[in-house]
Amino acid sequence: MQMPEPDRAVLARRREIAADLRRLLPPDAVIEAEEARRVYESDGLTAYRGLPMLVTLPRTTAEVSAILGYCHRHGIKIVPRGAGTSLSGGALPLEDGILVGMARFNRILEIDLDNRAVVAQPGVTNLAITEAVKGAGFYYAPDPSSQIACSIGGNVAENSGGVHCLKYGLTTNNLLGLEMVLIDGQVIRLGGKHLDSGGYDLLGIVTGSEGLLGIVTEVTVRILRRPETARALLVGFPSNISAGNCVGQVIASGIIPAGMEMMDRPAIRAAEDFVQAGYPLEAEALLIVELDGPEPEVAALIGKVAAIAESCGATSITASRDEAERLRFWAGRKAAFPAVGRISPDYYCMDGTIPRRELPRMLEEMARLSEKYGLRVANVFHAGDGNLHPLILYDANAPGELERAEAFGADILRLCVAVGGVLTGEHGVGVEKRDLMGVMFDERDLAQQQRLKCAFDAGGLMNPGKMFPTLHRCAELGRLHVHGGRLPHPDLPRF
Amino acid sequence: MFMAGGCRIPTFPGSDVPVPHFQPTDLDQLEAAIADAGADRRRLELLGNGTKRGLGKPVEADALLDLSRLHGVTLYEPEELVLTAGAGTPLHEIEALLAQRGQMLAFEPMDLGPLYGAPPRQATIGGVVACNLAGPRRPKAGAARDWFLGFTAVSGRGERFKAGSRVMKNVTGYDLPKLLAGSHGTLAALAEVTLRVHPAPDETLTLALAGLDVDRAGQAMAVALGCAHEVSGAAYLPAQLTQLSAVERLAGASATLFRLEGISASVAYRAQALEDLLREMQVPVVRLEADVSARLWREVRDLEFLQSERDAVIWRLAVPPALGAQVAQRIQRQLSSARFYLDWGGGLVWVATPTAPDAHAAAMRRAVHETGGHATLMRAPDDLRRLVSVFQPEAAPLAALSERVRAGFDPLGILNSGRMG
Ligand SMILES: Cc1cc2nc3c(=O)[nH]c(=O)nc-3n(C[C@H](O)[C@H](O)[C@H](O)COP(=O)(O)OP(=O)(O)OC[C@H]3O[C@@H](n4cnc5c(N)ncnc54)[C@H](O)[C@@H]3O)c2cc1C
Numbered sequence: 001m002q003m004p005e006p007d008r009a010v011l012a013r014r015r016e017i018a019a020d021l022r023r024l025l026p027p028d029a030v031i032e033a034e035e036a037r038r039v040y041e042s043d044g045l046t047a048y049r050g051l052p053m054l055v056t057l058p059r060t061t062a063e064v065s066a067i068l069g070y071c072h073r074h075g076i077k078i079v080p081r082g083a084g085t086s087l088s089g090g091a092l093p094l095e096d097g098i099l100v101g102m103a104r105f106n107r108i109l110e111i112d113l114d115n116r117a118v119v120a121q122p123g124v125t126n127l128a129i130t131e132a133v134k135g136a137g138f139y140y141a142p143d144p145s146s147q148i149a150c151s152i153g154g155n156v157a158e159n160s161g162g163v164h165c166l167k168y169g170l171t172t173n174n175l176l177g178l179e180m181v182l183i184d185g186q187v188i189r190l191g192g193k194h195l196d197s198g199g200y201d202l203l204g205i206v207t208g209s210e211g212l213l214g215i216v217t218e219v220t221v222r223i224l225r226r227p228e229t230a231r232a233l234l235v236g237f238p239s240n241i242s243a244g245n246c247v248g249q250v251i252a253s254g255i256i257p258a259g260m261e262m263m264d265r266p267a268i269r270a271a272e273d274f275v276q277a278g279y280p281l282e283a284e285a286l287l288i289v290e291l292d293g294p295e296p297e298v299a300a301l302i303g304k305v306a307a308i309a310e311s312c313g314a315t316s317i318t319a320s321r322d323e324a325e326r327l328r329f330w331a332g333r334k335a336a337f338p339a340v341g342r343i344s345p346d347y348y349c350m351d352g353t354i355p356r357r358e359l360p361r362m363l364e365e366m367a368r369l370s371e372k373y374g375l376r377v378a379n380v381f382h383a384g385d386g387n388l389h390p391l392i393l394y395d396a397n398a399p400g401e402l403e404r405a406e407a408f409g410a411d412i413l414r415l416c417v418a419v420g421g422v423l424t425g426e427h428g429v430g431v432e433k434r435d436l437m438g439v440m441f442d443e444r445d446l447a448q449q450q451r452l453k454c455a456f457d458a459g460g461l462m463n464p465g466k467m468f469p470t471l472h473r474c475a476e477l478g479r480l481h482v483h484g485g486r487l488p489h490p491d492l493p494r495f
Numbered sequence: 496m497f498m499a500g501g502c503r504i505p506t507f508p509g510s511d512v513p514v515p516h517f518q519p520t521d522l523d524q525l526e527a528a529i530a531d532a533g534a535d536r537r538r539l540e541l542l543g544n545g546t547k548r549g550l551g552k553p554v555e556a557d558a559l560l561d562l563s564r565l566h567g568v569t570l571y572e573p574e575e576l577v578l579t580a581g582a583g584t585p586l587h588e589i590e591a592l593l594a595q596r597g598q599m600l601a602f603e604p605m606d607l608g609p610l611y612g613a614p615p616r617q618a619t620i621g622g623v624v625a626c627n628l629a630g631p632r633r634p635k636a637g638a639a640r641d642w643f644l645g646f647t648a649v650s651g652r653g654e655r656f657k658a659g660s661r662v663m664k665n666v667t668g669y670d671l672p673k674l675l676a677g678s679h680g681t682l683a684a685l686a687e688v689t690l691r692v693h694p695a696p697d698e699t700l701t702l703a704l705a706g707l708d709v710d711r712a713g714q715a716m717a718v719a720l721g722c723a724h725e726v727s728g729a730a731y732l733p734a735q736l737t738q739l740s741a742v743e744r745l746a747g748a749s750a751t752l753f754r755l756e757g758i759s760a761s762v763a764y765r766a767q768a769l770e771d772l773l774r775e776m777q778v779p780v781v782r783l784e785a786d787v788s789a790r791l792w793r794e795v796r797d798l799e800f801l802q803s804e805r806d807a808v809i810w811r812l813a814v815p816p817a818l819g820a821q822v823a824q825r826i827q828r829q830l831s832s833a834r835f836y837l838d839w840g841g842g843l844v845w846v847a848t849p850t851a852p853d854a855h856a857a858a859m860r861r862a863v864h865e866t867g868g869h870a871t872l873m874r875a876p877d878d879l880r881r882l883v884s885v886f887q888p889e890a891a892p893l894a895a896l897s898e899r900v901r902a903g904f905d906p907l908g909i910l911n912s913g914r915m916g
Binding site: 112113114115116117137158159161165166169170172173182186187188189190192193194195196197198199200201202203204205207208209225226227228248249251252254255256293294295296297299300301353354355356357382385386387420421422423424425426427428429433437440441444445446447448449451452453454455456467478480 | 533572573574575576577597627629633634637638640641650652654655656657658660661662663664665666667668669670671673674676677678693694695697717720721722723724725757758760761763764765768813814815816817818839842843866867868869871886887889890892893896897899900901902903904906907915
């Protein structure tokens with residue numbers, strides 16, 4: 001992975017920069033010792049590592065503003081970091097960059113039940129928001145599997161999803177407002193506790209912007225009342241095709257389940273061995289379908305989904321009878337990553353999305369690729385919304401395996417795009433998928449995205465080396481080209 | 496050739512002088528039209544069917560770019576919950592197609608045509624998206640932005656580009672569909688849009704509480720939206736407005752409305768539960784069944800109560816929902832001629848007044864100021880909209896940033912110039 005060439009002049013001034021920052025910030029907010037910086041050398045994508053030039057741990061918006069303003073004046077790169085669980089290398093440090101860790105922004109600022117909103121600092125964990133309002137019967141809907149660790153600021157930066165986003169949306173659909181600091185140190189507020197502000201939807205743009213547009217210093221999310229009941233169905237199928245078919249039929253029948261997850265045989269086995277969730281081991285594919293809402297609705301829909309599953313050839317259908325059983329059904333799915341971690345020294349988690357009906361073809365192709373690369377693959381799948389998580393099993397200590405796993409992963413993602421899908425459904429582009437962006441977008445698409453980046457950060461100091469395969473200068477992107485002195489499509493009728 | 500089709504005579508508002516008028520029928524022509532305009536520094540006003548020309552500031556333009564010929568649904572896969580259509584496709588065509596398969600656009604786009612003097616049911620899907628419209632289901636189901644998955648467009652640079660995709664879970668690159676939604680045609684001309692669609696509910700029922708004052712209505716809405724009964728519409732109509740409704744049963748008292756949608760067993764259960772919960776309000780509750788309920792929510796959605804002469808000026812105030820009642824009262828105290836109603840559980844306050852020198856901009860902006868909310872001038876005569884800020888003025892750093900964003904798409908300022916300014 002090629003990262004931008006470190007700026008030697010900046011590196012040479014490291015001590016001076018640290019001293020400057022210590023004047024701007026409280027003494028404990030600047031970390032210079034190498035072993036202390038090491039802690040930050042990678043995020044959840046551990047295959048990539050780098051030592052940041054310096055680490056700062058601000059506590060207030062004013063401190064973030066001081067850091068960014070300083071870096072802006074001196075042309076120093078910034079890498080924001082939340083909890084460091086990114087699976088795409090979004091928080092990968094830069095050798096000549098200052099890592100801004102947001103862990104100290106760890107307070108919930110306001111719980112406003114009347115407006116069904118929570119205002120939190122970005123370092124608060126996803127789960128802590130739900131915990132804070134649970135007593136009052138509310139919760140925050142997006143629930144990434146990493147929710148005990150990942151920060152709400154990181155969720156905003158990645159537009160994170162979870163197993164319930166088919167019905168309740170991604171982060172972007174549950175976000176009301178933000179405060180953020182721009183690279184020049186200016187502070188802006190977007191949205192609030194109201195909806196649809198008018199003006200350009202920069203709230204929507206910052207969500208999922210992977211730390212490339214500024215640093216989020218406050219987040220306002222909407223919270224929802226806990227549904228009265230939730231029940232899950234555990235359904236075994238004799239083939240991936242019949243399971244995939246069932247998913248399509250449930251949705252076509254007008255039901256949007258709270259969650260609809262699929263696992264293939266290798267994933268079922270790994271999970272069952274790990275947590276004994278009671279999964280049907282003879283099944284080729286497993287669906288977990290969760291329905292939530294008022295009691296009579298859930299009862300009726302459970303019946304309807306079971307009937308559809310039956311007609312699709314399900315070999316086993318079990319409905320959860322109580323909360324303990326429902327949680328047991330989920331336990332295997334939620335532990336799928338670590339479960340796969342037990343059967344292989346390393347695994348590489350992919351994240352493409354496809355139109356759902358392409359699933360059988362995808363799985364077939366993946367089996368073929370698995371043979372070609374000589375690496376096993378297990379699949380967990382947010383089936384309701386078409387988001388695949390193939391887990392490629394490899395051993396980083398075996399020479400060449402990491403490279404093979406990466407090549408395998410890239411092939412899977414190319415295939416996702418080829419069947420009408422996308423490179424990443426929820427984990428982000430980061431450094432990982434950066435060089436594949438050209439598979440999905442052409443030069444002009446990417447240039448237009450980078451012009452947006454230029455509006456926020458003309459110097460390219462915010463998290464460079466992530467998301468975009470080539471870095472163009474903003475001046476060059478802004479130029480209007482008259483094509484060879486002529487206009488495009490000279491053959492077409494004119495004004 | 497780009498000839499004016501149909502019977503519309505292309506003119507600018509308030510004038511009957513015909514202006515150059517271009518009607519591309521495909522992406523190549525659209526790209527050529529905008530590239531040409533750029534080369535000639537010719538400013539374009541973008542139109543679908545022109546139903547919302549009264550929204551935003553009057554555009555300064557030298558020619559019209561009519562997108563209505565970019566027409567037709569090119570992809571609809573009900574099982575995948577996805578639909579792609581040319582930006583000029585009429586909304587009602589799309590809605591009819593979806594209805595055949597028991598689906599709908601969950602964000603319930605409002606029809607603003609009649610408010611601006613255009614006939615109903617003429618809006619195009621491109622206009623719906625460009626204005627980020629939403630209806631009463633907004634708090635539960637989101638606005639156009641939340642269902643807008645991807646597009647092909649031509650920027651003010653005269654270059655085609657695409658963003659987003661056809662799948663509902665996608666974080667590849669910046670979420671440009673969010674930016675284009677609500678950009679009012681000032682960044683790019685949408686050629687084709689892809690939307691996520693949703694199953695339509697089997698059944699709908701509305702509970703109407705009669706006679707609450709606005710404060711208690713605000714409380715009732717907070718209770719209903721804060722409970723687990725999945726209210727998909729919560730609105731308050733003062734007595735002054737219920738008498739204008741086609742639902743005659745509501746006349747004579749204010750009405751606080753709660754809509755429930757879903758499968759029949761669920762709707763019946765929730766209606767009972769909600770009624771029990773709202774009993775403490777100690778007012779009569781009327782149940783409105785499917786057709787009547789649909790009629791009523793259409794009135795709420797499309798501002799049908801505020802279409803008369805005396806409602807020359809209409810403001811849309813987006814505020815934290817718990818403060819809607821307070822904001823409405825404050826405005827009424829100051830402007831006795833104002834009429835209002837609440838939607839989105841109080842989060843949306845519609846205010847109508849007779850015309851005034853500043854369109855009451857100062858009063859409206861004062862009223863939302865402390866709530867952190869936003870006031871948009873939705874309807875006013877052209878000269879008034881030239882004079883006052885139609886959209887909520889942004890703080891200086893944000894305004895500068897927005898302007899840089901705009902210039903990145905349309906450096907020459909040729910697309911709907913001035914509309915959002
Ligand atoms: C076991 C496991 C399971 C996971 N499951 C899911 C899942 O189900 N769904 C899902 O969507 N993701 C999942 N993830 C991915 C990851 O947890 C999410 O992307 C999460 O949102 C990252 O949050 P973080 O606080 O760890 O951010 P980090 O990893 O620290 O940073 C992520 C990105 O956000 C930027 N950033 C962080 N904070 C800020 C800020 N305050 N302002 C601006 N930019 C900022 C960083 O620069 C970086 O680009 C999983 C990860 C793991 C390890």
